[in-house]
Amino acid sequence: MDQNVIDDDAEAVAPHILPEAPAGEMTGAEIVIRALADQGVEHIFGYPGGAVLPIYDALFQQTEIEHILVRHEQGATHMAEGYARSTGKPGVVLVTSGPGATNAVTGLTDALMDSIPLVCITGQVPTHLIGSDAFQECDTVGITRPCTKHNYLVKDVNDLAQVLHEAFLVATSGRPGPVVVDIPKDIQFASGKYVRKENVRHKTYHPRLNGDPDKIRAAIEILRGARKPIFYTGGGVINSGPEASRLLREFADMTGVPVTSTLMGLGAYPAASDQWLGMLGMHGTYEANNAMHDCDVMLCVGARFDDRITGRLDAFSPGSRKIHIDIDPAQINKNVRVEVGIVGDVAHVLAEMVRIWKASKAQIDPAGMADWWRRINSWRARDCLRYRRSETTIKPQHAVERIYELTKGPNTYVTTEVGQHQMWAAQYFRFEEPNRWMTSGGLGTMGYGMPAAIGVQKAHPEALVIDIAGEASIQMCIQELSTAVQYNLPIKVFILNNEYMGMVRQWQQLLHGGRYSHSYSESLPDFVKLAEAYGVKGLRCDKPADLDATIKAMVEHDGPVLVDCLVDKMENCFPMIPSGRAHNEMILGEVSEETIGKAISDEGKMLV
Amino acid sequence: MRQPTGSAYFMEEHHEPVTPHTLAILVDNEPGVLARVIGLFSGRGYNIDSLTVSEVSHEGHLSRITVVTTGPADVVEQIKTQLDRLVPVHSVLDLTLTGRALERELMLIKVKGKGEMRVEALRIAEAFRARVIDATVESFVFELTGKPDKLDQFILLMTPLGLIEVARTGVAAMARGSEAMEG
Ligand SMILES: Cc1ncc(C[n+]2csc(CCOP(=O)(O)OP(=O)(O)O)c2C)c(N)n1
Ligand SMILES: [Mg+2]
Numbered sequence: 001m002d003q004n005v006i007d008d009d010a011e012a013v014a015p016h017i018l019p020e021a022p023a024g025e026m027t028g029a030e031i032v033i034r035a036l037a038d039q040g041v042e043h044i045f046g047y048p049g050g051a052v053l054p055i056y057d058a059l060f061q062q063t064e065i066e067h068i069l070v071r072h073e074q075g076a077t078h079m080a081e082g083y084a085r086s087t088g089k090p091g092v093v094l095v096t097s098g099p100g101a102t103n104a105v106t107g108l109t110d111a112l113m114d115s116i117p118l119v120c121i122t123g124q125v126p127t128h129l130i131g132s133d134a135f136q137e138c139d140t141v142g143i144t145r146p147c148t149k150h151n152y153l154v155k156d157v158n159d160l161a162q163v164l165h166e167a168f169l170v171a172t173s174g175r176p177g178p179v180v181v182d183i184p185k186d187i188q189f190a191s192g193k194y195v196r197k198e199n200v201r202h203k204t205y206h207p208r209l210n211g212d213p214d215k216i217r218a219a220i221e222i223l224r225g226a227r228k229p230i231f232y233t234g235g236g237v238i239n240s241g242p243e244a245s246r247l248l249r250e251f252a253d254m255t256g257v258p259v260t261s262t263l264m265g266l267g268a269y270p271a272a273s274d275q276w277l278g279m280l281g282m283h284g285t286y287e288a289n290n291a292m293h294d295c296d297v298m299l300c301v302g303a304r305f306d307d308r309i310t311g312r313l314d315a316f317s318p319g320s321r322k323i324h325i326d327i328d329p330a331q332i333n334k335n336v337r338v339e340v341g342i343v344g345d346v347a348h349v350l351a352e353m354v355r356i357w358k359a360s361k362a363q364i365d366p367a368g369m370a371d372w373w374r375r376i377n378s379w380r381a382r383d384c385l386r387y388r389r390s391e392t393t394i395k396p397q398h399a400v401e402r403i404y405e406l407t408k409g410p411n412t413y414v415t416t417e418v419g420q421h422q423m424w425a426a427q428y429f430r431f432e433e434p435n436r437w438m439t440s441g442g443l444g445t446m447g448y449g450m451p452a453a454i455g456v457q458k459a460h461p462e463a464l465v466i467d468i469a470g471e472a473s474i475q476m477c478i479q480e481l482s483t484a485v486q487y488n489l490p491i492k493v494f495i496l497n498n499e500y501m502g503m504v505r506q507w508q509q510l511l512h513g514g515r516y517s518h519s520y521s522e523s524l525p526d527f528v529k530l531a532e533a534y535g536v537k538g539l540r541c542d543k544p545a546d547l548d549a550t551i552k553a554m555v556e557h558d559g560p561v562l563v564d565c566l567v568d569k570m571e572n573c574f575p576m577i578p579s580g581r582a583h584n585e586m587i588l589g590e591v592s593e594e595t596i597g598k599a600i601s602d603e604g605k606m607l608v
Numbered sequence: 609m610r611q612p613t614g615s616a617y618f619m620e621e622h623h624e625p626v627t628p629h630t631l632a633i634l635v636d637n638e639p640g641v642l643a644r645v646i647g648l649f650s651g652r653g654y655n656i657d658s659l660t661v662s663e664v665s666h667e668g669h670l671s672r673i674t675v676v677t678t679g680p681a682d683v684v685e686q687i688k689t690q691l692d693r694l695v696p697v698h699s700v701l702d703l704t705l706t707g708r709a710l711e712r713e714l715m716l717i718k719v720k721g722k723g724e725m726r727v728e729a730l731r732i733a734e735a736f737r738a739r740v741i742d743a744t745v746e747s748f749v750f751e752l753t754g755k756p757d758k759l760d761q762f763i764l765l766m767t768p769l770g771l772i773e774v775a776r777t778g779v780a781a782m783a784r785g786s787e788a789m790e791g
Binding site for chain 1: 621636639640643644647651656682685686689691692694695696698
């Protein structure tokens with residue numbers, strides 16, 4: 001687009017050239033850029049419009065910050081999430097007022113649920129028009145209040161720098177989350193004083209990092225007396241930073257305790273370790289869920305007893321003494337009562353636990369542990385992720401296994417959409433390092449994976465970034481292929497195409513008598529041609545024999561690739577804790593249809 | 609019925625007794641903070657029985673919000689911890705749990721009537737130590753301060769005597785003793 005054309009969204013009275021700020025002052029738009037640069041921001045994901053034109057003008061006149069133009073604001077938020085999750089740095093989004101802001105709401109909610117640090121700057125109509133139903137006005141702070149950690153409406157340009165720095169502080173400290181800063185257009189034009197980030201401290205918000213020493217000691221005492229302990233870890237370990245993952249490994253190593261993790265925590269503990277039990281929860285492994293059920297001491301590290309994890313609450317790990325480490329005090333005793341709740345940062349608390357354990361030369365009763373591992377190994381022997389192989393159709397599990405085998409390594413990052421393919425990716429791809437796995441856990445947002453992959457690739461230009469996708473989910477943000485092409489981001493989208501909203505179909509099969517109401521992916525596009533239309537390499541694969549060659553071709557191509565992999569249409573995701581059942585009542589794969597039908601009680605059918 | 613936490617994944621019914629709780633919340637006096645606080649109640653479908661808010665320190669830019677709500681103890685505890693983590697919230701205190709907190713409310717009440725009814729209204733008002741702050745030949749406006757149940761009682765007695773309008777401030781509450789609420 002011609003940069004000189006005036007956007008007709010812009011209101012007529014405002015000048016279209018940034019006024020020169022008086023000496024020692026800057027315009028609001030310049031303050032935004034300056035504050036971002038001061039915060040170390042290198043990339044922002046955005047989409048212009050009338051209410052952010054001054055900021056786009058300021059962007060145009062600088063080189064410190066690279067702007068990535070998306071195709072839909074939801075895409076910008078997921079890109080920023082992928083960027084943040086894979087680097088530990090905050091993701092930054094810039095969108096216009098009204099529809100720009102409302103389009104960002106899904107990604108903000110997603111980031112809130114998964115504790116991802118985002119700063120989202122939204123343009124707003126000029127201050128004097130707020131509340132007048134002005135063109136492209138919406139109540140952005142009202143709409144985003146429940147889906148952000150905090151938000152601000154800036155009404156004085158002299159507050160702007162302070163608010164922006166505070167926004168970064170709030171987004172990244174404590175339990176991370178999304179923060180919105182809504183900036184009316186007149187504030188972007190006005191000139192005011194800039195304050196540096198060093199001069200900003202928050203009045204009230206000082207999250208606690210160190211755990212209470214008495215509680216940490218109590219936790220160590222409980223753990224020491226355990227005979228059947230387990231570590232149940234979550235996304236909080238990843239959020240706390242690489243040191244937390246390192247300490248978790250060290251602590252697990254010195255105690256010999258088995259480790260399981262939520263969907264969000266995969267990679268914090270290496271899948272290659274003998275002590276790794278796999279993921280737990282609704283589609284977790286047989287050994288992880290049984291160990292959770294039967295353990296006598298549970299140390300929950302940075303997880304939140306989500307309903308996908310606990311299954312039936314009144315039957316959740318009935319005999320265990322529970323310890324919970326979380327930086328968010330509101331998580332402790334929320335769903336499950338614990339004996340010791342330690343509020344603090346995972347890395348800080350684990351460092352203290354490791355120190356005390358070492359100093360006191362503590363050890364868990366070896367005989368008890370040997371017994372516990374014997375039981376765990378008997379559960380492992382069930383080989384719960386086994387599936388029936390086929391010579392003629394590609395099994396989706398097999399496809400993920402092959403992707404893993406052919407791409408594994410510390411430089412590989414995986415994102416997913418939402419559905420069966422997401423669970424298969426979690427089960428069959430094995431992660432050894434934190435920050436390599438990006439998925440929408442809490443909100444379960446279809447359309448997350450491809451933009452997230454773009455964000456990851458932007459942060460790690462040399463990495464191999466793969467979005468394991470479903471044919472339904474991928475269509476929700478497909479337009480971002482264009483962004484990948486524009487910025488030469490060689491992401492690999494691998495669609496496990498089962499022609500169904502598979503996870504919906506699976507529930508309909510198990511809970512609704514096989515009435516597949518509106519879950520068939522009718523009128524699918526030709527994904528190869530669609531990819532080509534965007535300038536992306538398209539590949540198709542429908543035979544198990546061709547799978548490896550296709551994956552290799554995908555990896556080797558120097559540029560973005562989309563693979564349409566036609567897989568078994570009726571495969572189900574197992575193991576599964578049926579609705580309304582406990583951890584030790586899992587159903588495994590390779591069971592007859594009839595067993596599946598009976599597995600879920602009438603009462604369970606009411607559940608989500 | 610109480611909705612279980614999380615999702616409808618658990619359908620066990622909860623039949624915990626609900627009790628009234630009075631929460632005192634110290635917050636930064638800034639736009640949106642009240643909406644944020646109330647949102648935690650309305651988002652769960654809980655009613656706020658009474659709400660007062662006013663600046664309590666001009667220099668400190670602090671406001672105090674007093675909320676009376678009715679719910680199961682664990683839900684109120686959950687709301688309390690979630691209030692506590694809101695960025696502009698300084699501290700939250702469940703005065704019901706600290707025990708024997710002082711609670712006062714102010715009410716203006718308009719009663720219209722003649723003859724016997726008017727005399728009776730005035731007599732009861734005296735017994736309740738209500739003050740007459742406006743009068744016409746056929747009406748009174750009384751001002752009354754006290755615990756909420758005292759105000760309820762007064763309303764009950766005035767109803768047959770020509771009560772036509774009530775305005776209440778909601779509860780202001782504070783713990784007894786020499787300690788201040790932490791800021
Ligand atoms: C935005 C959004 N809408 C609806 C859903 C509900 N949902 C969960 S999984 C799913 C089907 C996903 O289908 P597909 O992407 O093909 O993945 P599959 O399960 O087949 O692997 C749906 C509709 C959702 N998670 N997100
Ligand atoms: Mg599908």
